[in-house]
Amino acid sequence: MADDTISTKELIKEENLVYKKSKILTDNEFHYCPGCGHTTTHRIIAEIIEEMDIQSKTIGIAPVGCSVFMYNYMDIDMQEAAHGRAPALATAIKRLLPEKYVFTYQGDGDLAAIGTAETIHACNRGENITMIFINNGIYGMTGGQMAPTTLVGMKSSTTPYGREVSLMGNPIKMTDIVVNLPGTYFVSRQSVHTPGNVRKTKKAIRKAFEYQALNKGTCFVEVVSNCPSGWKMTPVESNKWMAENMLPFYPLGDLKVPEE
Amino acid sequence: MEEYVLMKGNEAIAEAAIRAGTDGYFGYPITPQSEVIEYLAAAKPHERTGMVMLQAESEVAAINMLYGGAGAGKKVMTSSSSPGISLMQEGISYIAGSELPCLLVNVVRGGPGLGTIQPSQSDYFQATKGGGHGDYNLIVLAPASVQEMADFVSLGYDLAFKYRNPAMILSDGAIGQMMEKVKFKPQQPRSKKSPDWATTGKTPDRERNIITSLDLDPARQERFNEKLQAKYKEIREKEVRYEKIQCDDAEYLFVAYGTSSRICQKSMQMAREEGIKVGLLRPITLWPFPYNEIRMMSGQLKGILSVEMSAGQMIEDVKLAVEGKVKVKHYGRMGGIIPTPDEIVKNLKQKIIGG
Numbered sequence: 001m002a003d004d005t006i007s008t009k010e011l012i013k014e015e016n017l018v019y020k021k022s023k024i025l026t027d028n029e030f031h032y033c034p035g036c037g038h039t040t041t042h043r044i045i046a047e048i049i050e051e052m053d054i055q056s057k058t059i060g061i062a063p064v065g066c067s068v069f070m071y072n073y074m075d076i077d078m079q080e081a082a083h084g085r086a087p088a089l090a091t092a093i094k095r096l097l098p099e100k101y102v103f104t105y106q107g108d109g110d111l112a113a114i115g116t117a118e119t120i121h122a123c124n125r126g127e128n129i130t131m132i133f134i135n136n137g138i139y140g141m142t143g144g145q146m147a148p149t150t151l152v153g154m155k156s157s158t159t160p161y162g163r164e165v166s167l168m169g170n171p172i173k174m175t176d177i178v179v180n181l182p183g184t185y186f187v188s189r190q191s192v193h194t195p196g197n198v199r200k201t202k203k204a205i206r207k208a209f210e211y212q213a214l215n216k217g218t219c220f221v222e223v224v225s226n227c228p229s230g231w232k233m234t235p236v237e238s239n240k241w242m243a244e245n246m247l248p249f250y251p252l253g254d255l256k257v258p259e260e
Numbered sequence: 261m262e263e264y265v266l267m268k269g270n271e272a273i274a275e276a277a278i279r280a281g282t283d284g285y286f287g288y289p290i291t292p293q294s295e296v297i298e299y300l301a302a303a304k305p306h307e308r309t310g311m312v313m314l315q316a317e318s319e320v321a322a323i324n325m326l327y328g329g330a331g332a333g334k335k336v337m338t339s340s341s342s343p344g345i346s347l348m349q350e351g352i353s354y355i356a357g358s359e360l361p362c363l364l365v366n367v368v369r370g371g372p373g374l375g376t377i378q379p380s381q382s383d384y385f386q387a388t389k390g391g392g393h394g395d396y397n398l399i400v401l402a403p404a405s406v407q408e409m410a411d412f413v414s415l416g417y418d419l420a421f422k423y424r425n426p427a428m429i430l431s432d433g434a435i436g437q438m439m440e441k442v443k444f445k446p447q448q449p450r451s452k453k454s455p456d457w458a459t460t461g462k463t464p465d466r467e468r469n470i471i472t473s474l475d476l477d478p479a480r481q482e483r484f485n486e487k488l489q490a491k492y493k494e495i496r497e498k499e500v501r502y503e504k505i506q507c508d509d510a511e512y513l514f515v516a517y518g519t520s521s522r523i524c525q526k527s528m529q530m531a532r533e534e535g536i537k538v539g540l541l542r543p544i545t546l547w548p549f550p551y552n553e554i555r556m557m558s559g560q561l562k563g564i565l566s567v568e569m570s571a572g573q574m575i576e577d578v579k580l581a582v583e584g585k586v587k588v589k590h591y592g593r594m595g596g597i598i599p600t601p602d603e604i605v606k607n608l609k610q611k612i613i614g615g
Contacts, residue, residue, distance in 0.1 A: 056461045059332070062472075071470045077459035079331045080472035081324065082354050088321040089328030093459070095312045096284050096334045100461055118324070121317035 022046035024055060028072045035235020037225030038067050038134060040192040044202045045105070045132065046074060048209055058101045059093055061086040065107035066140040084115025087122035090129045101212050103130040109139050112174040113148040119174065126183030126217035130208040133174065133222040137246060138230040148172045151249055156230070171249065175222040179255040185217035187256040191224040191247065193239040204254070216258065224250045264441040269409040269431065270295035272442045273339065273365055276413035278305045281448040282363075283334035284312040286325035288344060291377040292433035293367035296339040309450050319344040323351030330360035331471035333458025335417055335451065339365035341433070342383050343374060345391075352426060353392030357473030359488075361420035363413065364398070364428040367436035370569075370596040378596020379433030379519060384573035387430045388547040395485055397492050399427040399499065400546040402517040406440035414445065421455075423495055430546060432569065434519040434598060501544035502553055506532070510539030512612055513557060515578050516567040517543050519598065524567050526601035531608060538608065546574070554581035563587040563612035567604055570594060587612060 010016060024046035032038045049058050055076055062070040064083035071078035081089045086104035094102040111119050111133050122129065138156055139145040145158040149171045153162040163171070179187040186208055190201035201223055208219035224246050226238035233241060267275070274296045277285060285305075287297045297315060305311035316322035322338050329336035340348065345366045355362055366387060370380035387400045399419045401412045409431060416427040454460045462468040475481045503521075506528060507513070514524040521542040531538045541557070543550050554564075564586055566575035572590035579588050591607035593599045 056463045058461060059459045061328070068474065071468075071472065075462065075468055077462045077469045078471070079328060079459055080470070080474055082327070082350055085320070085324035085327070085351070088316070088324035089331070091314070091321075092284060092286060092312075092325035092327075092329035092334075092336070093332045095314065096329050096332055096336075097460065117317055118321055121321065 022050045024050045024075050026073055026075050030073060031069060032066065033229045035226065035228045035238060036066075037136065037192045037223060040198060041132065041134060041201070041223050041225070042070065042073055044192070044198065044205055045103070048202065048206045049076060052206075052209060054101050054209070057099070058103070059097070061089045061102070061104045063104070063106040063110040065110050067105055067107060067134065068141065070105055084110050084113070085118055086110065087115065087118040087127065087129070087131065091122055091125070091127045094127060094129050098128070101130070101209060103132060103209070105132045106134070107140070108133070108135045108137065108147040108149040112172050119178065120181070123178040123218045123220060124181045124183045126185070128212055128215050129218060130205070130212060131218060131220045132205065133220065134225050135222055135250065136225040136227040136230070137171070138227045140227050140230045144230040149174075151245060173250065175220065175255060178218070178220050183217050184220055184256055185258060186211050186219040188220070188254045189222040189224065189250060189252050191242070191252055193226065193242055197252070211258070222250070224252065264443050266439050267406060267442050268295055268437060268439050269403075269406045269435040270367065270437070271299045272406045272410040273413060273429070274299035274303065275444060276410035277337055278303060278308055278311060279444055279447050280414040280417055281309065281335060281450040282311050282337055283450055284314070284325070284329045284336040285338065286314050286316050286322045286329070286336065287338045287340065288316050288319045288322050290341045290344045292369055292379070292436050293339050293341045293365070295436070296365065309447070311450065319347040320351065323348035323355075326362045327351055327355050327358070327360065330355060330362040331358065331459050333454040333460060337363035337365065339367065341367045341369045342371050342380075345383065345386070349392035352398070353394050353396060354473050355426050356396035356398070357394060358471050359424040360426070360471065361417070361424055362426050363416045363420060364426055366428060366430050368430065368432040370594065376596040377433065379569065379598060380594065380596055381432055381518060381520060381569040382571070382573065382594065383430065384546065384568065384570060387428055388549065388577075396488060397547050399423065399425060399495060401427065401429050402544060402546050403429060403431055403435060404518050404521050404542065406435065406438065406442045409435060410442050410444055414448070419499060423491055425491065425495070430518070432519050496548040499545060500548045500550050500553070502550040503542040503544060504553075505540040505542070507539035507541060507557065509537050510557075510560065511562050512536065512538040512608060513561050513564045514538060514540045514567055514604070514608075515543070515554065515564055515574070516540065517546060517574070520567045520569055520592075523599060523601055524604060527604040527608070530601055531605050536608070536613065549577045549581070551577065551581040554578060555583070558582045558586045561586045563589070565604070565608050565612050566590050567599065568592040569598065
């Protein structure tokens with residue numbers, strides 16, 4: 001044993017802690033599949049709420065989809081929306097409680113298919129809310145059907161031979177659409193497949209929360225994510241596949257940043 | 261002292277909404293009720309009370325804005341007409357399933373489909389039997405005048421908050437569009453307090469509040485449904501409202517609500533001039549329906565004419581009330597046609613007295 005290794009006894013001392021579970025996360029076990037990006041993104045949001053000390057001012061809206069039970073994991077007030085309607089709930093809550101921080105959390109089917117109208121109009125009105133968009137290119141909860149963001153050629157249970165443009169159209173880049181709406185204030189696309197990307201995502205989501213205090217418009221962060229179960233891959237394979245296939249089509253970075 | 265003013269039914273609802281201390285109105289224009297949102301836009305409710313008013317991108321968005329606002333403990337309402345109310349059904353079911361209070365207004369027009377913009381009463385089934393998916397009921401109030409359009413706003417809120425259940429004012433295009441005198445209640449302040457279940461931000465002194473209608477455990481979901489049904493039983497026992505006109509000596513009875521009940525009053529007068537002893541029972545709450553009150557009259561009656569601007573929807577509840585002891589027939593017009601008083605008398609004679 002080398003001299004610089006730290007004993008378990010030392011390791012658990014408070015001053016040696018480098019990471020701990022956010023107080024905003026409940027003790028409920030995540031139901032997500034191993035390696036799923038939802039878990040990391042939940043943790044990021046919880047940490048931001050804790051670090052900004054806004055638990056008593058935050059109201060979250062859960063979607064229909066894999067993250068339908070988000071309210072089981074976050075120790076904050078939350079509402080569970082109908083499929084696609086989270087931005088409508090958030091619109092009303094923020095307008096009725098303008099001093100609160102209101103955020104939505106939606107998957108690709110929720111935000112970019114059934115909820116397209118609510119997404120576009122909330123962003124177009126410049127609702128002063130934070131919208132988190134998890135894009136893993138598949139319907140996870142219902143068992144791996146095609147999403148609006150499924151890549152061309154990508155297999156799903158409703159595109160068993162791969163998504164064919166002539167039949168199913170092209171994948172939709174919702175973030176590139178909302179960036180063009182004057183109501184959006186901050187728009188970013190990030191991922192959580194490497195520690196470095198997790199840090200970048202946290203930075204982006206933190207900004208998306210902080211900007212609510214400015215009352216300048218909608219803050220929208222897409223998190224390109226994996227779906228090991230839906231894609232029928234191991235977590236490691238799915239992250240590799242995501243980096244090689246999803247990211248070229250959904251490139252990461254800030255799409256709209258406020259002028260300083 | 262407040263004076264009477266002359267106003268359309270739709271405008272009266274809007275003014276009453278501001279005065280009832282509504283926190284938020286979310287709606288989408290549709291004939292014949294667009295005056296509600298237009299009146300609110302012109303009345304600057306934000307300056308008067310701080311009330312939020314928003315034209316949504318669709319009825320679907322509007323009802324989900326209500327769902328959000330209601331979950332935050334606020335007094336929220338929407339108004340629409342038949343096709344728009346159909347679009348809202350999913351959201352209404354979520355609101356009922358999450359046990360949230362809110363006020364819905366349906367200024368009914370003829371259907372099915374895009375139908376017509378003329379008045380009708382053909383949404384009775386949808387309003388009183390649930391409407392969306394699942395076992396739930398709305399508290400349904402049926403105004404018969406512009407005054408009641410105004411009065412039922414605060415009554416609807418009171419019942420909705422008392423039982424944590426959506427309430428609906430089921431009106432029609434005639435009452436929405438016609439002008440009558442109306443006297444408003446004084447301005448009520450918007451509530452500063454939030455219900456303890458509302459999502460207003462979790463504070464250290466309480467557990468987090470979650471608004472959801474989801475529970476995948478069948479045993480828990482059944483228990484929740486039983487709790488809902490117990491609430492509906494209580495509403496049925498306590499909240500039935502109706503009006504009886506010239507029923508004491510009645511041998512025949514009109515059962516009619518809203519616009520139809522007003523026409524029946526004229527028909528009653530005409531029939532009585534001919535010596536026909538007919539009365540009117542006007543349900544004010546369509547759910548809960550006045551089953552007992554109609555049943556209690558069945559001993560004195562030779563027949564009942566259920567008069568509705570539909571193919572005959574409420575008649576099913578009238579028949580349930582009398583349990584086959586009295587002859588019950590329907591008369592109504594559809595597609596936006598309003599029946600005339602003499603048509604109704606003629607049908608009373610043909611279907612009930614002579615039949």
